[in-house]
Amino acid sequence: MNWHELWTASERYAEGKPALPHDAAPSWKLAIVTCMDARIDPVAVFGLHLGQAHVMRNAGGRVSDDVIRSLAVSQGALGTRAVLVMMHTRCGMLGLDPVSLRAPRPGAEPLDFLPLVSLESDLRADLAKIRESAWIYPDTALAGCIFDVDTGRVIPLASHG
Amino acid sequence: MNWHELWTASERYAEGKPALPHDAAPSWKLAIVTCMDARIDPVAVFGLHLGQAHVMRNAGGRVSDDVIRSLAVSQGALGTRAVLVMMHTRCGMLGLDPVSLRAPRPGAEPLDFLPLVSLESDLRADLAKIRESAWIYPDTALAGCIFDVDTGRVIPLASHG
Numbered sequence: 001m002n003w004h005e006l007w008t009a010s011e012r013y014a015e016g017k018p019a020l021p022h023d024a025a026p027s028w029k030l031a032i033v034t035c036m037d038a039r040i041d042p043v044a045v046f047g048l049h050l051g052q053a054h055v056m057r058n059a060g061g062r063v064s065d066d067v068i069r070s071l072a073v074s075q076g077a078l079g080t081r082a083v084l085v086m087m088h089t090r091c092g093m094l095g096l097d098p099v100s101l102r103a104p105r106p107g108a109e110p111l112d113f114l115p116l117v118s119l120e121s122d123l124r125a126d127l128a129k130i131r132e133s134a135w136i137y138p139d140t141a142l143a144g145c146i147f148d149v150d151t152g153r154v155i156p157l158a159s160h161g
Numbered sequence: 162m163n164w165h166e167l168w169t170a171s172e173r174y175a176e177g178k179p180a181l182p183h184d185a186a187p188s189w190k191l192a193i194v195t196c197m198d199a200r201i202d203p204v205a206v207f208g209l210h211l212g213q214a215h216v217m218r219n220a221g222g223r224v225s226d227d228v229i230r231s232l233a234v235s236q237g238a239l240g241t242r243a244v245l246v247m248m249h250t251r252c253g254m255l256g257l258d259p260v261s262l263r264a265p266r267p268g269a270e271p272l273d274f275l276p277l278v279s280l281e282s283d284l285r286a287d288l289a290k291i292r293e294s295a296w297i298y299p300d301t302a303l304a305g306c307i308f309d310v311d312t313g314r315v316i317p318l319a320s321h322g
Contacts, residue, residue: 001189001190001191001242001243001302001304001322003245003302003304003317003320006207006245006304007306007315007317009206009207009208010206010207010306010314010315011314011315012208013205013206013207013208013313013315014312014313014314014315016313017313018202018205018313020200020310020311020312020313021199021200022311024198024199024200024251024252024253024310026199027199028162029162030162031197036192036215036216036217036231036235037185037215038182038185038186038187038188038211038212038213038214038215038216039181039182039185039211039212041179041204041209041211043202043204043205044174044179044204045170045171045174046167046170046171046174047170047173047174048202050199050200050202051199051200052199053199054197054198054199055197055199055218056197056218056219056220057216057217057218058217058219058227058228058230058231059217059230059231059234059235064227064230065226065227065272066219066225066226066227066228067219067227068272069219069220069225069272069273069274069275070197070219070220072262072264072272072274073220073253073254073257073262073274074197074220075265076262076263076264076265077253077257077261077262078253081162082162084164084167090185091185092185092234092238092239093234096234096238100238101233101234101237101238102237103233103237103295103296104236104237104295104296104297104298104299105295105296105297105299106295107295108294108295108296109295111226111229111230111233111296112230113230113233113234114230133269134264134265134266134267134268134269134270135264135265135266135269135272136265136266137265138265138266141162141164143162143164143167145168145171149181149185150181150183151175151181152174152175152177152178152179152181153171153172153175154168154171154172154174154175156164156168159164161162
């Protein structure tokens with residue numbers, strides 16, 4: 001990996017004097033949960049400015065225990081009260097056969113990969129997991145959507161609040 | 162939350178015909194792990210184009226079990242072989258008192274919030290956690306850096322490979 005290329009790119013970014021807000025609390029009180037997929041740029045998709053929303057990303061955009069931890073901090077320490085979960089078409093987690101993923105070295109602890117079976121029903125189940133967690137404020141607004149990686153379109157699936 | 166505003170922004174994004182690669186495998190074989198902080202836009206900081214890198218984000222940019230899960234998928238199913246972990250100054254997780262974070266509803270399962278004590282030593286410990294995981298390919302290139310949320314500068318801390 002050419003790390004130097006990354007450091008050089010970051011110097012150009014700083015020289016451009018980005019509009020960095022002082023405050024850590026997201027001004028839109030919003031947290032976006034989505035997949036790590038390289039074709040997704042949530043900031044661009046939703047036209048976000050710096051300081052508006054927390055962004056959590058992992059394999060699949062699944063509401064894992066780590067996402068609940070992050071949401072608990074996002075809500076309890078930084079005041080967000082809305083969560084958008086965005087999964088996407090042609091996700092690597094769709095129908096992933098866990099057996100096909102073997103650890104490259106011996107002694108690996110078993111992992112639940114949280115593969116996706118059906119985008120729509122898994123997304124609804126993950127929204128329910130947020131709604132039912134005692135770490136989530138009861139007045140939280142929740143929405144789910146699916147990003148089409150071929151067209152760049154967002155298909156809203158569910159929202160309330 | 163005004164969800165309609167988000168859906169409208171996403172329509173503008175799709176109308177702009179973003180250059181979406183067909184392939185899910187990141188062309189730079191790179192995964193970036195960073196914090197959910199609203200002041201961080203990793204795509205902008207590193208001048209990334211769609212399709213170049215996976216991005217994982219959570220509270221603190223910590224190498225949680227969920228990040229190991231995501232890296233296992235990123236490497237085993239989608240061929241990445243480099244990981245950059247980026248933490249940042251004035252992170253909400255620095256010195257976070259877990260006792261101050263109370264669940265808003267009764268019956269919450271206890272959570273390890275993974276608070277940060279020292280950016281530099283926690284970052285080095287998290288890089289070691291990646292290096293030592295049996296789910297990570299032995300030829301993985303690893304780097305760590307700290308993003309300064311006041312200047313937009315990236316301070317490289319460690320890199321190899």
